[in-house]
Amino acid sequence: MEDMLLYSSLSLLLLVIAFKLFIQARTKHKHLPPSSPSLPILGHLHLVKRPLHRYLHSLSQTYGQVFSLQFGSRLVVVVSSPSAVEECFTKNDVIFANRPRSLAGKYFGYNHTTVVSAPYGDHLRNLRRISALEILSSNRLNMFTSIRRDEVKHLLKHLLCKLSRNSSQDFAKVELKSLLSELTFNIIMRMVAGKRYYGYGEAVKGEKEARQFREIMKEIVAIARKPGPGQFVPMLRWIDYGGLEKRMMGLSKRMDEFMQGLIDEKRGKEGNTMIDHLLSLQRSQPEYYTD
Incomplete structure (x- = not known):
């Protein structure tokens, strides 16, 4: 009985955390591009198919040339419109110049200090x-x-x-x-x-x-x-x-x-x-x- 109570409590706690994260993500990014339905915590990870570029192309046929996905805790915006891509990398290039922190950047990029993994700032500009x-x-x-x-x-x-x-x-x-x-x-x-x-x-x-x-x-x-x-x-x-x-x-x-x-x-x-x-x-x- 004690083991069952422990596992039930842990499961309930995980569900509460998942629901809270899901609500936060929805309210934090109210003005996102269109997206397909997602799961709490996983987001769209369970839907990803290989090859990735063909999977993203199939989604663009449904949701347009700019759409959003949730890969776990990470928000991803997919842009396949040439004019939108140009705007991202000209007018708004500084906004999109940052890189998400990753395990690879931590262990292979000397804690995000190499030119490949460093966040945008003075250090990256110097590199x-x-x-x-x-x-x-x-x-x-x-x-x-x-x-x-x-x-x-x-x-x-x-x-x-x-x-x-x-x-x-x-x-x-x-x-x-x-x-x-x-x-x-x-x-x-x-x-x-x-x-x-x-x-x-x-x-x-x-x-x-x-x-x-x-x-x-x-x-x-x-x-x-x-x-x-x-x-x-x-x-x-x-x-x-x-x-x-x-x-x-x-x-x-x-x-x-x-x-x-x-x-x-x-x-x-x-x-x-x-x-x-x-x-x-x-x-x-x-x-x-x-x-």
Whole structure:
């Protein structure tokens, strides 16, 4: 009887909280664009289907080119009208410049301090300025043209080898998705740290380090594809539903150790990578370019 009373009380409490949150959401956002019926706490999460863009397109056929959805505790406004999109990113760009706080931003974005996850403000504007001037300027990108050209050659050579192995046939079937992903990672990491971590048959220097990088990237992509309900329903995050937060904490530590190793390796050396350049800026302005 005591157990039954306890569970009944907890269930009643959850229902009261859910109803209160539902009423607050309805009254707080009275002037929202049209929306389909939703559930308390979950909102429209139970209705989401993959591929997401087709699901959103089907909703736009019913509710118009601007409509709202509730993903758990998060309000989402979907805009598919070109004129409305232009207005969002010109006249009202500052209003929409902020980013929602997420577990990924906390653990992979150093508590929302990176250019990808930082909230709009002085810190983000400073990061954008550094990126535009010191990392992604036309002059600096042109310095890495040879890297991009070399990696494309590696990919083409790999494709030709595959074709020659199937020379008895008129064509060879090749899965390009993974190859293009590896091409992108190799270009980025050669620009950032001067290293390539993916190989097309040939050996990669520092295989242990390369394997570590590949495993970290694979896990990050897997988590990004399935963010988990705890990202949208705070109540589930309290109990770490599915162990997502624990997994993120472990992966964050591994990622941090890996990147710190790259930086420590570059300290005191002269090179032509983005890490080298940022370290040179730190040496000239240590009070500005802190660790």
